[in-house]
Amino acid sequence: MSRFIDAYDAAMFDLDGVVYLGPDAVEGAPASLAELRSLGVKVGFVTNNAGRSADVVVDQLNQLGIDCGLSDVVTSPQAIAQVMRRELPDGAKVQVCGAQALADEMTAAGFTVVSDFTQEPVAVVQGYDPNLSWPSLDNAGFAIQHGARWFGTNTDITRPTHLGLVPGAGAQIEALRTAVPDAPITVAGKPYPPLLQETIKRMQASRPVFVGDRLDTDIEGAHNVGIDSFLVFTGAHGKKDLVSASPRQRPTAIGWNVEGLLEPRRECSQGGGAVVCGAARAWTSGSVVQIDGPLTSVTEQLDALWAIVQLTWRDGSLDATETLDALQLLP
Incomplete structure (x- = not known):
């Protein structure tokens, strides 16, 4: 039987919540990769996280095997940086509201990095900063109010870690947004196209699939560049998020973790009026979704979930709450 990955020439992976959680590899990731x-x-590995340089990411991945x-x-x-190089003059003054990794990338792209709005930057670029200070946010806001263009690395509201979710770059951007509510922002990270477009170009991929744990960034990002997507359950989003997903946030396929790429496609x-997936059968009783079949393993529960979502995506008025509660092995 063919594997899911057999239909693709490239697999692009989100990192946080997919390949690793904090300092630890997600179970099955090293062997599957x-x-x-x-x-x-x-x-290829794709990250919205602007708090670390690519070198640091490479070192961590190699240390994880x-x-x-x-x-x-x-x-x-x-x-x-590539977006800004196309839209700003060479050597333009750029104020960074983010980590050193973002400032280094701006310097490498040929921009003049400044630290204060009084230096008259033509742009502010904002990214996740684990040591963000309010004065830094204030200063970025002053620059934007004085006419600087606003660029952002990504808008992830949260970040998954081995201890739980923490506020992400999107939360920091929203904090600044309160001071500049009408200012437009240009964003590169998922779900916006530039990051995935850059990855596809670099990999020279003709049939890529994107693997992620977030519907609003990873899966929607794949939709926005016209490629297939694979949702895993080792990070941010779970079964209830999947059932209620909007059309642009619905993955092509699901699996517990990246090992699912090496398993047969879930059909x-x-x-x-019923949907069958594996040994699971989902149907409706009135407006309530029902399920039968074995539910003792993660694989069986994923089959049941995939059957359930085919019904709920077709009819958004259906209630699958009690049925989902029976899938206790899935987040």
Whole structure:
């Protein structure tokens, strides 16, 4: 039986919540990525996180037993730098509201990095900063109010870690937004196209699939560049998020973790108002979704979930709450 990945020549991976959680590899990720490479699949790593440089990401992946070179990693600071190079004059003054990794990327792109709005920057670029200070936000706001263009690496509201979710770049951007509510912002990271477009170009991929844990960034980002997507359940979003997902946030396929890429594609059949996936059968009783079949393993519960979402995506008025509660092995 063919594997899901057999339909693609490249797999692009989000990092936080997909490949690792904080300092630890997600279970199954190192072995699965090695197997993908052995099959001749191009592997690339894509991160919205602007708090760390690509070099740091490469070092972490290699320490986790995941083979990775610098060309395999594409970051949101790299992507926004390319956007800004196209839209700003060479050597333009840019004020950075973010981590040192973002400032370094601006310097590498040929911009003149300044630290204060009184230096008359033509642009402010904002990215996740684990040591963000209010004076830094204030200063960025002053620059934008004095006419500087606003660029952002990404808008992820949260970041998954091994301890739980924490506020992300999107939360920091929204804090600044309160001071400049009408200012437009240009963003590179998922779900906006530039980051994934840069990755596809670098990988020279013709049939890529994007693997992520967030519907609003990873899956919607894949939709926005016209490629397939694969949702895993090791990070931010879970079964209830999937059931209520809007059309542009619905993945092509799901799996517990990245090992699912090496498993057969999860297929559904429909008939008589019911949806069958594996040994699971989902149907409706009035406006309530019902399920039967074995639910003792993660695989069986994923089959049931995939059957359930085919019904709820078709009819958004259906209630699957109690049915989802029975899938206790899924987040």
